[in-house]
Amino acid sequence: MKNGCPVCRNVNDLTATQCKYCGAALTPPQPPAPPAARKPRRWPLMLGGAAVVVLAIVAGVIGFSGSSTAAPAITAPTFEIATDAGTALKFNPLSFDAPANTKIQINFSNKSQGLPHNMTFQNGVDAKTAEQIAAGQTATLSFTTPGPGSYKYVCTIHPGMEGTMNVK
Ligand SMILES: [Cu+2]
Known part of the structure; x- marks a missing residue:
């Protein structure tokens, strides 16, 4: 040619x-023209329409349920540290174990009868509550633990009121 x-x-x-x-x-x-497509029958069109509707419904359901079942946030290890429930100048518990180099949360509860307290970490950990947590009040500490070791926490209002976080 x-x-x-x-x-x-x-x-x-x-x-x-x-x-x-x-x-x-x-x-x-030009390449040779492809053989003419067969004329589609009507029922595949109708099936296609039905499939689109079904897909839309499924997508809607997935979208809806997806928003209500979002992946849970990874929660930090949480520790409940209270004070003596009477008037003793003590933390309860007096010590707890925490993982090293991990973000943790401490929920501090002053359960005393009328005494203000606080929870203040000493060497190596920069975390403390407000100085005066009134009886019946709570405070939250959130921080990343250091490497393994023993870390003291005290109540600065009451000398001798102290506890230990054992990081392992
Ligand atoms: Cu105290």
Whole structure:
């Protein structure tokens, strides 16, 4: 087969992309046309429509349930540290174990009968409640534990009121 130049009308090889006589660009040969698609029947169209509706409903359900079942946030290990429930100047518990290099939370509860307290970490841990947590009140501490060791916490209002966090 040959490829006619639309400009100079000379005939080139079928694979030529440029007329070898006048230099005009030639349209590259077209691949043979694919066999004509069969005329689709009506029922696949209707099925397709139904599928779209079903998909929309499923997507809606998934979207809805997805928003109500969001992956739970990773919660920090939490420790409940209270004070003596009477008037003794003591933490309860007096010590607790915590994992090293981990973000933890401490819920401090002053359960005393009328005494203000606080929870103030000493060496190596920068965490403390307000200085005066009134009886019946709570406070939350959140911090990342250091490496393994024993870390003291005290009540700065009451000398001798202290406890120990054992980091392991
Ligand atoms: Cu105290």
